Each structure stands twice: as C-alpha cells, then as structure tokens.
Amino acid sequence: MFDINIVRKLLEKYDGEQGLSFDVQEIPGETPTFSVVVDGREELPIYISSTNEEVLCICHLFDEDEVKSESVAEMNQAMLTMNVPMPLSSFGIIGSQYVVFGAMSARSDIDELAHELGTLSGNSIDAIEALSDYLK
Amino acid sequence: MGQNIFQKLVSLVKGSATKAGEAIIDANAITIFEQEIKDGQSNLDKAKKDLTLVMAKSMEAARKISSLQADVAKHEAYVEKALNKDDENLAMEIAGKITEFEADLQIHQGAKDQYDTHIKRLKSQIKDTQQGLDKMTRELTMVKTTESVQKASQAISSNYASSGSKALSAKESLNRIKARQQETEDRLIAGEALRTEFEGESLEDKLRANGIIEDNSGASSVLDRIKAKKNKAQ
Numbered sequence: 001m002f003d004i005n006i007v008r009k010l011l012e013k014y015d016g017e018q019g020l021s022f023d024v025q026e027i028p029g030e031t032p033t034f035s036v037v038v039d040g041r042e043e044l045p046i047y048i049s050s051t052n053e054e055v056l057c058i059c060h061l062f063d064e065d066e067v068k069s070e071s072v073a074e075m076n077q078a079m080l081t082m083n084v085p086m087p088l089s090s091f092g093i094i095g096s097q098y099v100v101f102g103a104m105s106a107r108s109d110i111d112e113l114a115h116e117l118g119t120l121s122g123n124s125i126d127a128i129e130a131l132s133d134y135l136k
Numbered sequence: 137m138g139q140n141i142f143q144k145l146v147s148l149v150k151g152s153a154t155k156a157g158e159a160i161i162d163a164n165a166i167t168i169f170e171q172e173i174k175d176g177q178s179n180l181d182k183a184k185k186d187l188t189l190v191m192a193k194s195m196e197a198a199r200k201i202s203s204l205q206a207d208v209a210k211h212e213a214y215v216e217k218a219l220n221k222d223d224e225n226l227a228m229e230i231a232g233k234i235t236e237f238e239a240d241l242q243i244h245q246g247a248k249d250q251y252d253t254h255i256k257r258l259k260s261q262i263k264d265t266q267q268g269l270d271k272m273t274r275e276l277t278m279v280k281t282t283e284s285v286q287k288a289s290q291a292i293s294s295n296y297a298s299s300g301s302k303a304l305s306a307k308e309s310l311n312r313i314k315a316r317q318q319e320t321e322d323r324l325i326a327g328e329a330l331r332t333e334f335e336g337e338s339l340e341d342k343l344r345a346n347g348i349i350e351d352n353s354g355a356s357s358v359l360d361r362i363k364a365k366k367n368k369a370q
Contacts, residue, residue, distance in 0.1 A: 040316070043309035053277055062306035128310045135307055 007048075008034060010110040011117075020118045038121035046120055050106055057116055058094070058101040059124040065096070066135050075134035082130065088116060089123045100124050166283070169276055176269045180262060187258045190251050197248035204241040208234055 011022040023037040033049040047058045067075055079091040079098075089102045100123055102116050128135075211234045218227035304312070343349040350357075 041313050043304055043312055066305050066307075125310065125313060128306045132307055132310065135305070 007110065007113065011036065011114065014110065014114055020114060022114070022117065036117055038117055041121060041125070044121065044124050046117055046124075048117075054103045054106055055108065055113065056101060056103050057113075057120050058092075058099050059120055061098045061100055061124060061128055061131075062135060063096050064093075064098065067098075068134055068136055071134040075131060078131065078134070079127075082127070086123055086127075088119045091127070100127055166276070166279060169272070169279070173269060173272050173276060176265060176272065180265045180269060183258055183262050183265065187255065187262065190254050190258065194248055194251035194255060197244050197251060200244045201241060201248060204237050204244065207237045208241070211237065 008024045008026070011024050014020070014022055020039055023040075023042075025035050025037075027033045027035060027047070033047060035045040035047050037045050044059055047060075049056050049058075064072075083090050086100075089100050092099050092101050100120060102120050104112060104116055108116075211230050214230045215227045215234070218224075218230060340349065
C-alpha cells in the first residue's frame with residue numbers, strides 16, 4: 001500500500017532524469033495529505049493524498065470568482081475540450097476552486113509519481129496561461 | 137440501489153449545494169453500505185459452502201448410480217447364465233434382485249437430479265451476488281474516494297488560506313512563476329557568458345605567456361610602434 005511517509009522521504013531526495021526538485025510539507029489533519037512545491041513554484045503547490053486504491057495529486061488553479069462572469073460557460077467548454085489531449089492530468093472543481101489533478105494507482109513507483117508531479121505542475125502553468133483570457 | 141454516486145453528485149450540483157467540504161454521503165451511510173457489503177459477502181460465503189456440499193452429494197449419488205448400474209449389468213449377466221443352465225427359479229430370483237437395484241437406482245437418480253437443479257440455482261445465485269457485491273464495492277470505493285478527496289481538499293483549503301498563497305490570483309501566480317523562470321534563464325545565460333569570457337581570457341593568457349600571441353598593448357610595444365612610424369617617415 002501507498003505509504004505517504006515513505007513517498008515523502010523518496011521525493012525529498014529524488015534525483016531523477018528530469019532534474020526536478022520537490023519540497024514536501026505535511027498538512028495536519030485526519031487524512032494524510034501533503035503539499036509539494038515542484039521546482040520552487042511555491043505559488044502553485046500540488047497536494048497529494050491517497051486512498052487504498054489511488055493516489056490523488058491536485059493543483060489549485062483559481063477560484064470561480066476569478067473568472068469573468070460572462071466567460072464561465074465558454075471557459076468550461078474550453079476546459080472540457082482541453083481535458084482529453086492534456087497529458088496525464090484532468091480539470092475538476094472542488095467547492096469553488098478550479099483544479100487540475102492526476103490520479104494514479106497506489107501501486108505506482110516513485111519515478112511515476114515524480115513524472116506525474118512534474119507533468120501536473122507544467123500542465124497547471126500551461127492551463128492558467130491558456131485560460132488567462134477568461135480570468136479577471 | 138437508488139442513485140449511483142454520479143447521480144448523487146449531479147443532483148448536488150443542480151441543487152447548487154456544493155459548498156466546499158460539505159459531505160456528499162454522511163459517514164453513517166458509508167457504515168450501512170459497508171455492512172451491506174459484509175452481509176452480502178457472508179451470504180456469498182454461505183452459498184459457496186452450500187454449493188460444495190450439494191456438489192459432494194451429487195457426486196456421491198453419481199457414484200452410487202454407477203455402482204448400481206454395474207450391479208444391474210452384472211446381475212443381468214447372471215440371469216443369462218442361469219437361463220443357459222435352464223434354472224428358471226434362480227433366474228427369477230436374480231431378476232427380483234435386479235428390480236431392487238433398479239428401484240434403488242431410480243431413487244438415487246431422482247436425488248441426483250434434485251441436487252443438480254440445486255447446484256444450477258446456487259451457481260447463478262452466487263454469480264448474481266458476486267456481481268452485486270463487485271458493483272457495491274466499486275461504488276463504495278468511489279464514495280470513499282470522494283469523501284477522502286473532500287477531506288483532503290478541506291485540509292488543503294484551510295492550509296491554503298493560512299499560507300497566504302490564496303492571496304495571489306492565478307494570473308499573479310503565473311506572472312511570478314514566469315518572472316522567476318525568466319530570471320533563472322537570464323542568470324544561466326549570464327553565467328554561461330561569464331564562464332566563456334573567463335575561460336577565453338585564461339586561454340589568451342596562456343597563449344600570451346607562450347609567446348604565441350605577441351604582447352602589443354604594453355608601454356614598450358607602444359614605444360616600439362611609434363619608433364617604427366618615425367623611422368618610416370624619415
């Protein structure tokens with residue numbers, strides 16, 4: 001099973017081919033969760049939590065009140081269209097927060113997780129850039 | 137089974153009751169669901185045990201039937217032999233035995249048929265229960281995942297709010313990240329330029345020290361140059 005503390009240790013000293021750095025911080029609470037800053041992008045931290053089945057990596061993009069009110073429908077359409085070709089990640093909404101997230105098997109190894117985190121971080125930047133016309 | 141998890145989510149969205157952190161399915165419902173799965177599993181285990189029992193009984197009946205059929209065949213041969221010896225009475229006695237075997241055979245065959253019908257019923261019941269359980273387990277996984285995502289995102293948003301990163305809009309975040317990337321890139325380029333300059337200089341130094349490049353910037357070379365010019369002019 002996915003052990004969040006082992007993953008944390010592995011990520012912190014991770015020295016993979018992509019040369020990414022991970023800064024891991026634990027978030028107190030009943031569900032084991034931690035935040036990961038990829039390559040110093042502290043503005044867009046990625047949150048990791050896991051169930052028995054899967055590991056969820058979530059990156060908050062923006063709050064719905066940051067979206068121009070007249071553009072919501074069009075932006076949602078754009079996001080659904082981008083969802084399919086976007087590598088490894090998908091868009092979602094949690095509460096009032098638009099997120100980009102990736103779900104992977106709890107049996108994934110550290111290289112796969114590092115790859116997921118790197119891709120998710122890149123996707124979140126690309127997504128905000130692509131959607132910035134819809135934002136206030 | 138009522139609404140599946142997606143239907144529940146959609147009706148929540150329609151009712152615009154998707155406040156962050158609001159439980160989609162309360163913990164009580166999950167406990168009940170888990171109990172249902174547990175009950176289903178124990179029913180399934182019982183049905184499987186029943187099945188092996190009935191299958192054993194059917195096999196036993198089949199064994200009994202084939203042994204009785206063998207007995208009938210054997211005794212039919214005896215009848216033939218008795219008739220060959222013109223022992224009508226003995227043949228009659230053996231034939232009587234055969235009817236006993238056949239009566240027995242009928243009883244066991246009937247029992248076996250019943251067992252086999254029971255087996256068929258149990259097998260389809262097990263298949264249905266298993267499918268139902270699989271579906272429930274899948275749904276429970278989804279419900280639990282939804283719940284844990286909610287809990288995680290609750291923990292995340294409270295951390296988010298306290299860390300102050302929420303103060304930044306997405307555009308501001310993007311601009312800061314891009315500015316930092318640009319800075320890193322600039323620094324890399326500058327570092328690269330500086331490195332080549334240094335290395336170039338040190339190479340030049342070596343060449344000069346070796347006399348491969350003539351030193352023509354010193355005072356003596358300036359003097360030589362002027363002298364040479366002057367000599368030419370004369």
